[in-house]
Amino acid sequence: MGMRRKAVMVVDARALLAVILTLPMPASAANCLIASFNMPVTMEGSRASVPIEVNGKTERFWLDTGAWFSFMSQAKSNELGLRPESAPEGLMMAGIGGSFTPQVARIKDFAVNGAMLHNVDFIVGGSDAGNAFLGRNILANADTEFDLAHGAVKLVKAQHCEKSVMSYWAPGKPYFIAKLSPDRDSRSIHSFTTPISLNGATVRADIDSGALTLISRAAAERAGIDLNGPGAKPTDGISGLGRKISRGWRVRFVSVAIGDETILNVPLTVIDGPIASGDNAPDMLLGIDYLLAHHVYVSRAQGRIYITYTGGAAFQKRPEDALIPRLANKTEIPVGSQVVAGVDHAAAPATASEFSRRGSAKLAQNDFSGAIADFGEAIRLEPTLTLAYRRRSEAYAKSNNAKAARADFDKAVALAPRDPELLRARA
Numbered sequence: 001m002g003m004r005r006k007a008v009m010v011v012d013a014r015a016l017l018a019v020i021l022t023l024p025m026p027a028s029a030a031n032c033l034i035a036s037f038n039m040p041v042t043m044e045g046s047r048a049s050v051p052i053e054v055n056g057k058t059e060r061f062w063l064d065t066g067a068w069f070s071f072m073s074q075a076k077s078n079e080l081g082l083r084p085e086s087a088p089e090g091l092m093m094a095g096i097g098g099s100f101t102p103q104v105a106r107i108k109d110f111a112v113n114g115a116m117l118h119n120v121d122f123i124v125g126g127s128d129a130g131n132a133f134l135g136r137n138i139l140a141n142a143d144t145e146f147d148l149a150h151g152a153v154k155l156v157k158a159q160h161c162e163k164s165v166m167s168y169w170a171p172g173k174p175y176f177i178a179k180l181s182p183d184r185d186s187r188s189i190h191s192f193t194t195p196i197s198l199n200g201a202t203v204r205a206d207i208d209s210g211a212l213t214l215i216s217r218a219a220a221e222r223a224g225i226d227l228n229g230p231g232a233k234p235t236d237g238i239s240g241l242g243r244k245i246s247r248g249w250r251v252r253f254v255s256v257a258i259g260d261e262t263i264l265n266v267p268l269t270v271i272d273g274p275i276a277s278g279d280n281a282p283d284m285l286l287g288i289d290y291l292l293a294h295h296v297y298v299s300r301a302q303g304r305i306y307i308t309y310t311g312g313a314a315f316q317k318r319p320e321d322a323l324i325p326r327l328a329n330k331t332e333i334p335v336g337s338q339v340v341a342g343v344d345h346a347a348a349p350a351t352a353s354e355f356s357r358r359g360s361a362k363l364a365q366n367d368f369s370g371a372i373a374d375f376g377e378a379i380r381l382e383p384t385l386t387l388a389y390r391r392r393s394e395a396y397a398k399s400n401n402a403k404a405a406r407a408d409f410d411k412a413v414a415l416a417p418r419d420p421e422l423l424r425a426r427a
Helices: 074-079 217-222 288-292 320-323 352-364 368-381 384-396 402-415 420-426
Strands: 008-012 032-040 042-044 047-054 057-063 094-096 099-100 103-112 115-124 133-135 142-148 152-159 176-179 193-198 202-205 215-217 233-238 246-258 261-271 285-288 294-299 304-309
Touching: 008 103, 032 233, 042 057, 042 352, 047 288, 074 115, 103 352, 193 217, 193 285, 202 217, 202 402, 215 217, 215 294, 215 402, 233 320, 246 320, 288 294, 352 368, 352 384, 368 384
Parallel strands: 008 032, 057 133, 202 285, 215 261
Antiparallel strands: 032 152, 042 047, 047 057, 047 103, 094 099, 103 115, 142 152, 142 294, 176 304, 193 202, 193 246, 215 285, 233 246, 246 261, 294 304
């Protein structure tokens, strides 16, 4: 990889956006210094959520690196009591499910993990009634570090780090490097784009924490995939911002190379059409399933993405994958690549909330036994942690242990008898 490792010193900091960009750094010309702002993440199914305060009210918003700007549905705007106004003329938002003409709402007081911002704008529109999404205008103002397996996303300011290896959490351990491509869309705040090799064919992929990994039809066909062949299993229900529901296929790829990490014989979803409209649409979304299995650092100054393997399946698994025959590896693996990723050495959880967040990540990866163990440790440390009982109930249910699932769910309701989400789920 041809890089000389310099020492990396981590400096705790509580800041966000413009605040993090002006953080004071310790004076040193010899060491790489980073100041980071931590956003604690809890997985809600395949969504990564962070606690937010909106005008004094506690909420949980979802992280979406695929969105060039933070946005929310009209229903969420109404729930928060916001008053959207017309967006600049000609502004459109497009995604897998179609496009819409948005409005803009301004949040007067907006806080993330204790950092208070004022007059924060959100795009309003689309058909998703579930939540609000934090986009690239928040997540790409500095270096971005994804450690979803341990319940964290960080915004990082780096200084004197031009020649440093930024996988500081795993010193001396194997890591991968992928190229960070420059922006192609003038509206984009910063890129989360990287070239990926599918069966030896190069495609343009966006790291998208708001989606599962997805490949366009054209990109799959460029990679030699026969979508009319017996190895393509039809699927449907692929949706996004708009109201359109798309169909697609589950197909097996001989190799998927992200930088110098190569993953072999992997089933992925192909959509019947493009990822989005427009010339700047990516060929592929490298989704939340990949981020859950990897620790990823996006270095904007270096134009590189540093990756270590955390554990679990690199991509989402589906029941129909068992019906797709495995393929003979006829693709030449690029020189210098590694098939087995380096082991992640991030610090183990210590608090109940940290165990609960890691348990949620394992639950999202369908590691039910691991999730049950982590939620159990969270409950041992904090016996009144309602979320841990609720999530462990889900893990027990998916493990076909209905008795244990019901007991944990009843305990969650007893701890929070007026929680509307719990009451709706019980109903």
